[in-house]
Each structure stands twice: as C-alpha cells, then as structure tokens.
Amino acid sequence: MLAIRLPAEVEIRLEALAKATGRTKTFYAREAILEHLDDLEDLYLAEQRLMDIRAGKTQTVSLEEVMKRYGLED
Structure with a gap:
C-alpha cells in the first residue's frame, strides 16, 4: 500500500487522464512508477x-583493459 500527495496541478491532470480513458488514477500512478523505477x-x-x-x-578500468580481459580485442 502506498499513499502519496501530489501537487494540485498533477492531481488535476491525472484525474482528467483517468476520466478520459476510463482507467483509474492508481493505474496511471503505477504505470509511471514502473516506467521510471529502473532509471531511478x-x-x-x-x-x-x-x-x-x-x-x-x-578503481576504474579502461575500456581497453575490459576488452583485453574478456578477449574482445580486434
């Protein structure tokens, strides 16, 4: 269970989208989270x-070293 507070403008947009598509606000909130969670x-x-x-x-490793390690050199 998750409860979030959204800015009024976002809430209005979400409500309008839900109403226009026949889906719930929860559906779109879930979709947005799933879409961006990997990136975050x-x-x-x-x-x-x-x-x-x-x-x-x-320590960092150069691309050249990685290529050598895994036999991916030209």
Missing part, C-alpha cells in the same frame, strides 16, 4: 559509484 535505480547506483571513485574507494 540506475541513477542512484551511478551516483554512488562516482562518489566511491572520488573517495578513492573504487
């Missing part, structure tokens, strides 16, 4: 990795 997780992971690199906790 990827962004969070990338930000964490960048912070780790800047803090010296993680």
